[in-house]
Amino acid sequence: MVTPPDPGAASVWVLLGARHGDNQQLLAIADALGVPYRTVPLRFNVAAGLPPVLLGASRLSWGRKDPAALQPPWPRVVLAAGRKSVPAARWIRRQSGGRTRLVHINRPWAPLSWFDLIVTAPQYAVPERPNVLSHRMPFMPPPVLIDVPLPRALQAQAARLPRPWTLVMVGGDSRPFVLDDEAAVGLARLVNAQVRAQGGSAWVLGSPRTPATAMDVLARTLDVPVHVVRWGEGENPYAALRQRADRLVVTTDSASMLTEALLTGKPVVPFALPRQPDWRWRLATAWRAAAARRPGSMVARSFDALQDLGLLSSLRDLGLLHRALEAAGAFDGRGRVLDIARQEREATLARIRALIDRR
Template sequence: MPASAPRLWALLPKHRGDARMVEAAAEASGLGVDVKRLAFTPLGWLLNLRSRGSLFTATAAARAQLTPPWPNVVLTAGKRSVPLALWIRAASGGRTRLVHLGRPSAPLGWFDLVVTTPQYGLPARPNVLVQRFPPTTAPEALRPVPADLAALPRPRLMAIAGGDADPQRLDADAARRFAADAVARATAAGGSVLAATSPRTSPAAVLALKQTFASAPVPTRLEIYGEGADDYRAFLAAADAFLVTDDSASMITEAALRGAPVALFPLPRRPGVGLRAYGAVEALARRSQIGRRALGAAIAWGLVRGNRDIGLFVQALATDGLLDGGPRAAEVAAAELAEVGVRLRRLAQANHA
């Protein structure tokens, strides 16, 4: 691509789900992409209060990547990326456009485009695009099912365990119930279980899964993240159905795009002190039209983050039959990603000399 063509900077955060969204959207843009891998100091939790941003919370290595020529568009995800994107725009003289994926935890008006999903409850704004799936690439071609997995009785249920995501908790008790649910489903169907954990699954939950599956009356395979061979992709290829803990939009999306039916296991809700306090205020605000408007304005101005409600994300998918299996989920996700790509190109071309 010519050097004079519009450029996009993809600021990749450490969180795997956020990084995948940024990579998918950047690829869909068709622009020249420069990847900037971010790392932050322990102060990365600080609130985003300056419209001109700051590099204060970034490590020296991360800051060293952010030098001119400045891009036409900066693409971010995650709260900690926001002050860096704002700083880049200020350094460019206001020329660089900003696009954020998910929830920026900052005034929505600071961004040219925010691409989000229903669980964040962002208020309607001209620069807010609400989609059913987070930006995601088409599922990679599945490898042939390994012989040892192909020998397991069908239907093969892939059970995917996540982890804590306030207010949801995957403790040892919830992990045991999740495993028991998977075993019961496989027993009733005369099939088998392929279980996998995530980077967020706690040691206590992992132990509970191991103990429960060890006594299962059906054939069971358990893949622990970071332990031994990585069988996750092989499990995806072999799965005829999914059972997923309901704490992660990215996990639910990955399962849905495989074209097999997806059932969700509801984790217990035990919000921390901050979420409980905000939840009480939010419930009070939603009792009146004035309160709802005030709440929407406070979220839009970045004064409050709003509670993440994964149930709204799941409800939108279920209403459209996108958890039922078949090709439609992948088709919808592809169309939404293409729309994000179009929006990114328009923003880049609008300020390209």
Template sequence: MRGGAAAGSALRPRERIGRAAPAGRGCGGEPGREWFRAGARNALRRQGGRRLPHRAHRHAALPAGASAAAERRGADGRGDRAAAVAGHDLLQPDPDPAPRVAETRVTSPPRVWLLLGQRHGDNAQLRALAADLGAESREIQLDFNGFCQLPNAALGASLLSLRGRPAEAAPPWPDLVIGIGRRSVPAARWLRARSGGRTRLVHMGRPRAHPRHFDLLLTTGQYAMPDAANLIRLALPWQAPLAEPPAAGPARHVLAVLGGDSWTVRLDEATAGTLLHRARAAAARHGLPLAVATSPRTPPRLAAALRARLGSAERFYDWHAAGGRDNPYREWLGQAAEIVLTGDSVSALSDAVWTGCPVQVVAAPERPWLRLITRPGTPLRIWRRRGGNLALGAPPPDLDALFADLEARGLAQPDPEGGWRLPPCCAALEAERHAALARLRALLPCAE
């Protein structure tokens, strides 16, 4: 190396190409490699372009593939320095990998995987997003074990929270993985690690993991996620189109939807009565009959109390009594002139808004313990407003925060009688979706 340095220093200054070798390093490292190649190129120019004989070419006993093997060894510094550059054409720069990447983008369709969980509503959002993306997708069903209760920071990029590796999770690894909720995060990160970091990750809801682990986050206002450069806050969850599109002719009824209890909300007969009162007023205003539907979470006691108050001309579907069979919910949504529902389900709200008709939301009472600890002025109020992505102790979804976000966007107005009113706003939601899809498509290898 000392002799090579002397030869390089004898070159005229205008012939030097690349950076000079750092003192004391000779040709080691990237700067030394540039200096070595520059000196070789200039020496070749002085000899009329004739290549210098190389040790790898002089030894007849060297196998034909040794040159390529020596080139691979040179990347990590092992082996002889001359062998490390054996086979290089010193008259040409290193080949640019960009054409190979471009060829892959043109000829290979993107591979999109969906990480399905146990919640039908979450899985429906994943499928709806994949359908709007327009790319073929593979569904990976995740079967969780008890370790899924551990924080994602402890699980890392692993399959420890699964009962076994899904059979579908095999090479070739995907270009894009879409997950939702907290539990699928370790599996998504494991897939990225197996792909060598090439797989892009998109996550919906709140991952309860640092945003740096994802390329794009799609969330809504009830989760209190902190702002981030790779986060898009949607007005409502990603919704699949109605199985039955809104009827082209005149509407047939006003629809009332009674939700149910959750660990933050408890419906009572007073709430059911308010729902029925407002729905009947809307039906009288439109001059249409009333249809009432319950949900899988509706307590049977409330369904029975509501049915006892309905007239013979008012249609009623009791989900529990029918066992969920022959459910007309989607069809009734498409036939409604106006929809009145309880404010306990964001999915039901999204269903109603995407029909394009006016929507009334009857406020669902929070459970007393939650109202007590999160009343205004208490420290836990800040926890609920800002701690949505905590790995441990994240607050429950805050539906009031969702409606406040909708109000700030101009999509909802407070109702003087309590609750909210949402005028038709499909155009604004479509524009929001198009912007989110543009950012998502930019992550695909075939994006233009």
């Protein structure tokens, strides 16, 4: 983290919310900018469930432990993510007399015109606008080149497992995706086929969202040399195994987990989890698809207009992300995805630096 001697003099403020993935992406951007910044952890109340268009630039839905910390000099740029942080970002801009620029990550669930820059990805289906920068992957720093050792408790097991290694990164339920017993059987069969075709063995890593029952089914169905690591069992070998694996199999419920796998530069095989969409997901997805089929129609114009007003936002559809990555050749194992990630990082940083430098 780059911090100035006087935190109040930071040119960038990073609003941290309750979502770990959003916070990590914001901090990665702030670190990469190379300018002084400060973090502003936010606390939300029940009013945060209201749409940002109703809350405006108020403090009705959010606060922080030290209210006195929100004082001038105001930042040149605020980095934020998520719907709940929008009123806080707008409140800071209002205090600055409109001079603070707002950068929002992913989707704001608010009028797009409120923001100087929105950095998003295909799964959010944010419409094309001059202030929208759409990339195929979330912002993540380049892979760490420093060797990460395997936990001592796993070193003996690692010596017994034949090479090459297939690392299986298992997610879990994330609306509308579900990891049920049937999906666990399908994943195990895919891993069995991969190991038989490539030789060697597999490491299977669970995550905080992996259902225990699905992990049991997965372990029982695997019939190749394998070691299963459940979440919370000892020291996490995730980073070490990403470095050491020869190929990866990843469930498709997490954009960040998929991106971390792709940034290894090794062959990645995605495993699509089944969907159990609710009526809201079905309605929003059908409306978006109808608008895409007939761009000039009343359906398309109403869809775009409601998104611009912040009254409608497409629910996350990771299928759009997978198709965009596949079209870019991200899964061919040739390392092309590393160039894509580098170009997208540079484009994001250039746009934000331009906002910081703008007088």
